[in-house]
Amino acid sequence: MTPMATGSLRASAVLAAFFGLTVPLMPVQAILLRVSDRAARRFPHWYHRQVCRLLGVKLNIEGSVAKGAPVLLVCNHTSWLDIPVLSALAPVSFVAKLEVGSWPFVSALARLQRSVFVDRTRRLAAGDAANAITMRLQQGDTIVLFPEGTSSDGNRVLPFKTSLFGAVAGATVPAAEQVVVQTAAVVYTHMHGVPVTRAERPRIGWYGDMEMTSHAWGVLKSGAITVTIKVGPPVPLTDFKDRKDLALKSERAIRRDVLAILRGRPDGDELVPVEPSEEARRTKVAAPVRKSDKWT
Structure with missing residues (x-):
């Protein structure tokens, strides 16, 4: 059997197993959402660990997500694989762009995991997102934010969009003293146990105009993929001056951690500059500070 035929056979088997696992469990999660918040929070975590096993994704985790406190988990974004990977890391929900809510099948999974959908084209919609995030943080949830605003090829960290922290700024005011911020650097490092090179990493990354189904099939x-997730220490939200300070320091931390992981891979030393983007650096010296830009 040719390698191409073997790969297609494997993909077919994995896909069948995925739907065989997922479809029967969807009504289970729907019931849990009605009867038990705690179970509805933890069940997707267990489910995604099984999904990672099915996909052949091995998790190499450094650090851990804080327990017993509401967490804003700030992450770089490379692939659709980030969703099961981060969900296998801890019980989490995602801040997702509004379009995800209209994708067939994916939208149902996102809603079952209590994703918060944000319409980035309407400024007034940020208030609705802030209210949703506020409620979730007050319940002690862990909310994942991808501040790049899109996914990359895995060889770089894209500039963080400070505007994406805006809803968080408005959301966390009532509970700022309890909320902690953590970063999670996600890097896909090996395929079949062999280090992934710079040229090969975009095979895993889902970015640009790539069509999701064909990329997922590839x-x-x-076969087997190893991903390293480096989780930063928890920092109280009140330690950041405003959303721009949060974006700046989060981007710097993730760039540093991604670079540290890539240094163990071919070409890693040249991929990700440690210094954050110009957008994150920019501040308006004389600009008035809005109440929603401050944590307290």
Whole structure:
């Protein structure tokens, strides 16, 4: 059997197993959402660990997500694989762009995991997102934010969009003293146990105008993948002056951690500059500070 045929056979088997696992469990989660917040929070965590096993994704985790406090988990974004990977890391929900809510099947999974959908084209919609995030943080949830605003090829960290922290700024005012911020650097490091090179890493990354189904099929054909997730220490939200300070320091931390992981991979030393983007650096010296830009 040719390698191509073997890969297609593997992808077909994994896909069948995925739907065989997922479809029967969707009504289970729907019931849990009605009867038990705690179970509804933890069940997707267990489910995504099984999904990672099915996909052949091995997790190498450094650090841990804080327990017993509401957490804003700030992450770089490379692939659709980030969703099961981060969900296998801890019980989390995602801040997602509004379009995800209209994707067939994916939208149902996102809603079952209590994702918060944000319409980035309407400034007034930020208030609704802030209210949703406020409620979730007050319940002690862990909310994942991808501040790049899109996904990359995995060889770089894109500039953080400070505007994406805006809803968080408005949301966390009532509970700022309890909320902690953590970063999570996600890097796909190996395929079949062999270090992934700079040229090969975009095979895992889902970015630009890539069509999701064809990309997912290619990943399923590829076989075993190892991902390293480096989780930063918890920092009280009140330690940041405002959303721009939060964006600046989070981007710097993730760039540093991504670079540290890539240094163990081919070409890693040249991929990700440690200094954050110009957008995150920019501040308006004389600009008035809005109440929603401050944590307290």
